[in-house]
Amino acid sequence: MPTPRRWELAAACFAWGLSGLAGAGPAAAGSAAQPGQSVGLPVGAQIPHGLYLITAANFGVRDTAPGVTPLNVNTVTLAWATPWNVLGGRVQLFAGAPYSAVAPQKGAWQSGFGQPLLAGQLAWDLGGDVGFSYLLGGYFPSRTGFTTQAPSLTHRFALSYVGNDWNVTGHLFYGHFLGDRPPPGVATYPDYMNLDLTATRKFGKWQVGAVAFASTDLPTGVAGYRSQGQVAVGGLVGYNFGPVNLQAFVTRDVIDRHYGGRDTRAWLRAVIPLYQDKQEAAPGRTLVTREQSR
Known part of the structure; x- marks a missing residue:
């Protein structure tokens, strides 16, 4: 199928990895994957073979x-888009970790490393500019007190349309915590579902469009626990500088449930190719598709 430009495909690979690396929610809530981290990316599309570094903040x-509660999340991810296929799907592998900081109610800043994630993904070309992908990953325990600490599995499903310079993507997360959980009153780690949505279009090297995300805790069975959830919307601008691609977007909660208030957040990503298969790269254009050099 015609694929989106190469930087988008590389970034899609990283979205699977880095969007789960934050582990930055408060210990009273559950999502190990920070809601919204994959918006703006064609996560369901196959990505070109290569090794990539992504930094995101x-x-x-x-x-x-x-008062207010500021939160900063920074992630670094190494992603390998392998030359192998399994069940017709391209294999991608990810490893990375976040570093986060929070200042509850304008109190003293606390900072530390969150949960590292190891994950593998299969991505299928369905034809007609449509791609589908599935990721299975595992979060390792963290000792940083204000982040999620318990180990968990993450399942992620994405469907992308990438024809005619569009990126229309839905990306569903399901997270399941493992092993013994903290006793009631210490922390509650509910299983969770997140949904990231994207509708953007390319204009030359520019990318613009709308993004949105939603998250919700799943039932815990813990008496008195108030399930948290949110819906946020925003706008995105991206630019392809050649070897490095940048994306920036701003989101604002329009609905929040038991978070104590609504969040306004600015995001920035940079995708840096460390190695790419020359047969898949167009001459002189590091971040384009395998088949097109327009």
Whole structure:
């Protein structure tokens, strides 16, 4: 199928990895994958063979009266798009870890490493500019007190349309915590579902469009636990500089449930190819598709 430009495909690979690396929610809530980290990317599409480095950062403030709660999340991910196929799907592998900082109610800043993630993905070309992918990954325990600490599995399903310079993508996360969980009153780690949505279009080296995401805790069976959830919307701008691609977007909660206030957040990504298969790269254009040089 005609594929999106190469930087988008590489970034899609990283979205699977880095979007689960944050582990930056407060210990009272559950999502090990920071909601919204994959928006703007064609996560369901296959990516060209190669080795990539992604750096990503976001900073936001939640209006938790009487004060506010700022949160910063930074991730570094190494991703390998292998030359192998399994069951007709391209194999991608990921490893990385986040570093986060939070200042509850304008209190003293706390910072530390969150949960590292190891994951593998299969991505299928369905034809007609449509791709589908599935990822299975595992989060390792963390000793940073304000992040999620318990080990968990993450399952992720993505469907992307990438024809005619469009990227229309839905990306569903399901997270399941493993082993013994903290006793009631210490922390509650509910299983969770997140949904990231993208509708963007390319204009030359530029990419613009709308993004949105939603998240919800699943039932815990813990008496008195107030399930958290949110819906956020925003806009995205991206630019392909050649060997490095940047994306920036801003999101704002329009619905929040038991978070104590709504969050406004700015995000920035940079995708850096360390190695790419020359047969898949167009001459002189590091970040384009295998088949097109327009």
